[in-house]
Amino acid sequence: MKKFINAKIYKNNEATEILVEDGKIKEIGNNLADCKEVIDLGGKMVTPPYVDPHLHLDYVYTLAELGKTGAGSGTLFEAIEMWPVFKKTLTVESVKKLALKGVMDEVSQGVQHIRTHIDVTDPKFTGLKAMLEMKEELKDIVDIQIVSFPQQGMYTYKGGRELVEEALKMGADVVGGIPHYEPAREYGEMSVKATVELAMKYDKLIDVHCDETDDPQARFIELLNALVYLEGYGAKTSASHTCSFGSADDSYAYRMIDLFKKSKINFISNPTENAYLQGRHDTYPKRRGLTRVKEFMEHGINVAFAQDSINDPWYPMGNGNMMNILDNGIHLAQIMSPQDIEKDLDLITYNGARCLNIQDKYGLEVGKDANFIVLNGDSPFDVIRNRANVLASVRKGEFLFKQKPVEYDVKLDLGVKY
Template sequence: MNIINARLRGQTSLYSIRVEQGVFTAIEPQTATLSPSASPSEIDAQGNLVCAPFVEPHIHLDAVLTAGQPKWNQSGTLFEGIERWSERKPQLTPEDIEQRVLKTVQLLVENGVQYIRTHVDVTDPSLTALKTIAGLKEKLSKVIELQIVAFPQEGICSFPNGKQLMEQAIEHGADVIGGIPHFEFTREYGVESMHWVVALAKQHGLLVDVHCDEIDDEASRFLEVLATAALEQDMGERVTASHTTAMHSYNNAYCSKLFRLLKKSKINFVSCPTESIHLQGRFDTYPKRRGVTRVKELREAGMNVCFAQDSIQDPWYTLGNGKLLRVLDAGLHICHMMGYRDLSTALDLITINGAKTLQVEQQYGIEEGKPANFIILQGCDDLAVIQQQGEVLYSVRQGEILVQRQPASLLRTTHLS
């Protein structure tokens, strides 16, 4: 396969890219625009951006496409969402889960995603969802790389046999250990759960991804506990704090102290801006806080932050369509990241930063010798892609085309001629 007339991130020249046996074998600047041949193995990028695939680092595939089942979340709050999910969870069957997961993965792949980390609720004594999704990993491996988080939606210490269920989840294929300390019954339970989660992951050589401080309570400070445990266990880059929305409400003096610990710990952060902007601030009158973690400040401090969708049409979020560019656009607005410096590297938030969070960066990127996994986006650089909300024109995995579409064109009319 040859790709000609390609733009690469951070470069001004056109490039030609050669792929052989599913691997990038040559990436070379072009001295001029090349004319396309009739060869089916050649892709003319037409000056559009070739970049590494999108990474979806935080989604709940077990709950996708269940909005309104059995009842709608009328308040739109996080806690009513948990109640609605607790009513839907007993209705789960392998057939139901598989049908929804495959439909959603198709949607994600069509929109340029090739790496997914899904949280799967394990506060279910039968572990139906986890077993079913783990059983789909091989089937899906040709189109995505899938990581499964054992996520204790109703707590570890606060849920009957919570620790045993987490350990069973590992036996059934979980890659990542999750937690939800702010939802535990007491602070003591939350602290205990964080130390236990990090120790368990280290024991089994797994990663950690915790729903951490997803609340507007400025006194919810489990992030410092998770970061300290990661630092003590030398697990930093293998640990992720998702949401951390309470950080939006922390005072600046505390945040200054906290950032020192966070940088030393080297943990990763996932923000879900479209979900957080609607779930948080629900107890406020006016002014209403945004309730999204300090993405810009974390990024400027040199910490790894990425964006995610979190939900697609489930009890917590009735919308969602698999388009990470939509999430990126919203996040840039919400987090006051509209300066040129932010916009010119914005795709990092849904590409390389997510790859680092998932610990797949060694095999990720447009480089000779790496697997030929890439997408072609409408636009010549990050800014142009965001401005246009460009389509994913191609998605290619190991040299095989998964998605191919033509950009929309306007027919010439007498009014526009």
């Protein structure tokens, strides 16, 4: 047994101590039973681990491998065209080597749960084979969910849908789709229907790259939401991006928000990535590329933030720092009122866990795995304003890492005192 003391626990104003036995939380409270090992957290904020619910681990650092620092036009569609050329050169070993760097970036900054989309429009399934191995090999430090993702579409060439299905048989956890990339609206609709059918057939979750465009006529979310609502499958479904919903007119948007509430569908927004990729065909005013995060939160619709890309043809930056994603996201979505700040951390923790359907195992509660991170601050406002770094990550009661706050060799002295 061991006891973590002097903690500021997120969403729990009373308790300061966490008692851990056999890797699980035995008790949360104050003045808990004495034990041999006592770890003082110094009054710092403790939250469940960060969740990154949308990342492309088979793409990380491939931009550098391509010898480029950025795509020419910076549009989504140019990046999609760049990818297949590089894809031909991949091996299981080369994918694992780069993906491990991406996992390290994330885990070393407090992430313990990643949902990764893996491009399965490859008859050899190189990326998928690599990721299935890594999921098993890394399970002690990070939980990885794999999406069977048809980057080149299901119907842009013959046999795309079959590849998505084969990847599910091989062990992918989630069915993906990219309807706005299909060659005609009808094919986009077919792909949404196929995604839901495959999820039902193989009992998998759903996560669709949905309407990642500024075109307000891209409304595949409408069909996706209706289908999963009818099947009672909304809580198992996430719609990623939905950028066009930020360009839709209000009367349409509010009718849809009502329907999203009914289906319990989840949304995943990638604020840095889409702020970079979208609005490219606008002069001014220029759109932000963000879905209606603030309105989803106000209406109790689950929405989470994600990294999406780390140095790939879609986005040159990215370093796995979820606090950076949150910081960008709360600016773009304008969610910084005192009430907002109290729950903004949910966007990179609890809300992501709901997208992954792991809420029953996730969180700081008695009986659950003792998984949490320690942030360098003592309140949600403090850690968000300072973009606090993660001082420690604990998994099943053991430190994955810990570090000290910055210490100076020479400290700045202004030479005055007031």
